[in-house]
Amino acid sequence: MNEMTCTECAGWLNAYLDNELDTEASVRVRSHLEGCADCKARYEELAALRQGLRTGLPFHEAPEGLRQNLLSRLPRTSPAASAPRISREWRRWRMPAFSTAALAAAVLLYVFTPVREDRLEDEVVSSHVRSLMVGHLMDVVSSDQHTVKPWFAGKLDFSPPVYDFTLQGYSLLGGRLDYVGHQTVAALSYRHAKHIINVFVMPTNQSDAAPKHFSVRGFNLIAWRQNHLSFEAVSDLNAEELQALAVLFINQAH
Amino acid sequence: MQNQDDARRFERLFLPHLDAAYNLARWLTRSHSAAEDMVQESALRAFNSLHRFAEGNARAWLLTIVRNQSYTWLKESSGRRYVDIDDEEGLSEREKVQLAHSDTPENWATRMQDKKALEEALESLPETFREAIVLKELEDMSYKEIASVTGVPIGTVMSRLARGRELLKLKLRAYHE
Numbered sequence: 001m002n003e004m005t006c007t008e009c010a011g012w013l014n015a016y017l018d019n020e021l022d023t024e025a026s027v028r029v030r031s032h033l034e035g036c037a038d039c040k041a042r043y044e045e046l047a048a049l050r051q052g053l054r055t056g057l058p059f060h061e062a063p064e065g066l067r068q069n070l071l072s073r074l075p076r077t078s079p080a081a082s083a084p085r086i087s088r089e090w091r092r093w094r095m096p097a098f099s100t101a102a103l104a105a106a107v108l109l110y111v112f113t114p115v116r117e118d119r120l121e122d123e124v125v126s127s128h129v130r131s132l133m134v135g136h137l138m139d140v141v142s143s144d145q146h147t148v149k150p151w152f153a154g155k156l157d158f159s160p161p162v163y164d165f166t167l168q169g170y171s172l173l174g175g176r177l178d179y180v181g182h183q184t185v186a187a188l189s190y191r192h193a194k195h196i197i198n199v200f201v202m203p204t205n206q207s208d209a210a211p212k213h214f215s216v217r218g219f220n221l222i223a224w225r226q227n228h229l230s231f232e233a234v235s236d237l238n239a240e241e242l243q244a245l246a247v248l249f250i251n252q253a254h
Numbered sequence: 255m256q257n258q259d260d261a262r263r264f265e266r267l268f269l270p271h272l273d274a275a276y277n278l279a280r281w282l283t284r285s286h287s288a289a290e291d292m293v294q295e296s297a298l299r300a301f302n303s304l305h306r307f308a309e310g311n312a313r314a315w316l317l318t319i320v321r322n323q324s325y326t327w328l329k330e331s332s333g334r335r336y337v338d339i340d341d342e343e344g345l346s347e348r349e350k351v352q353l354a355h356s357d358t359p360e361n362w363a364t365r366m367q368d369k370k371a372l373e374e375a376l377e378s379l380p381e382t383f384r385e386a387i388v389l390k391e392l393e394d395m396s397y398k399e400i401a402s403v404t405g406v407p408i409g410t411v412m413s414r415l416a417r418g419r420e421l422l423k424l425k426l427r428a429y430h431e
Binding site for chain 2: 013014015018020041044045046048049050051052053054056057058059060061062063066067069070071073074126129132193194195215217218219236237238241
């Protein structure tokens with residue numbers, strides 16, 4: 001493997017920072033950074049900028065009124081009498097979607113697209129979404145694992161492991177009981193940068209399994225099994241950083 | 255009733271991404287009320303073309319609509335002032351000199367604490383760079399996803415992010431000087 005020049009390194013630095021390089025390229029960038037103080041300084045400045053942006057920039061959440069308004073516009077059993085203006089708008093938008101060609105194409109797509117959605121994964125994602133939407137993220141609010149863990153005792157017939165990974169960038173927010181796959185499960189909430197992660201823990205009689213990634217409806221899901229417990233971590237966070245949380249869990253249990 | 259099935263499917267697929275939609279529209283239009291309008295209109299569009307969405311990345315699909323809607327609004331509201339930025343444009347000689355003179359890590363770390371400066375710096379970037387940074391840093395999207403939302407090749411996403419970050423660095427350094 002030939003040595004990377006500084007110019008070459010500069011060209012790859014952003015992709016390296018964003019975890020978009022394949023293994024070989026990222027190994028080359030890493031080894032160049034180890035031997036080059038200038039590039040290393042440039043990289044660290046970029047990394048600090050990224051961290052600053054992630055923690056400092058405001059994430060503009062949709063106003064509650066907007067959500068309600070949209071919900072009220074969706075067709076219901078009986079048309080909302082209070083919103084005639086709105087239903088006209090829906091119809092206006094509807095027209096172009098009904099050209100025969102578009103409809104035929106839609107039907108074809110619908111019929112021929114394989115839908116891969118495991119029921120449990122789907123349920124876990126729905127549960128994650130619900131927890132965010134109804135503002136019911138936690139039953140017990142604490143970043144202290146020694147408060148959260150005993151809280152589950154007596155409420156579940158298994159004991160979920162509870163860890164706080166604040167030092168590694170994943171802060172424990174708290175825990176709650178949830179219902180997934182016909183059983184009561186433990187849900188642990190974490191925050192990483194702007195993202196909320198729910199980790200669902202439930203007993204299983206299957207053997208240990210390494211983390212596996214799924215993408216369900218725009219969310220990432222990492223599932224693994226360890227010590228007769230099944231874990232499902234869900235978030236809109238990218239798969240790599242979600243996987244990193246799974247690895248923290250697995251290493252902690254060893 | 256087909257309509258109710260549609261409504262349920264829409265709720266399931268797109269409502270979870272409403273915050274993402276609003277956030278992108280807000281950063282692009284820089285206006286609270288325009289962002290609300292963009293999301294409303296985009297949601298209507300998404301609803302009406304629901305049949306064309308098979309399965310896949312609902313967030314990217316919704317954000318694509320929001321982004322296009324916002325660009326239309328930007329063009330209309332700024333009239334002829336709207337100019338598309340050439341992505342391949344490199345740094346000017348003056349910028350290169352400014353960037354070469356580097357900050358101490360301590361200085362840089364302090365600048366990173368200034369939330370107001372960060373926000374203003376990003377707001378002042380041209381749209382193409384602003385959206386790339388928002389989708390990367392706030393939405394945590396991969397290059398591939400950003401490429402599909404913004405309708406450009408992955409290589410362009412990479413160069414826009416690189417250039418956007420350089421511009422941010424310049425603006426942040428200039429902020430307190």
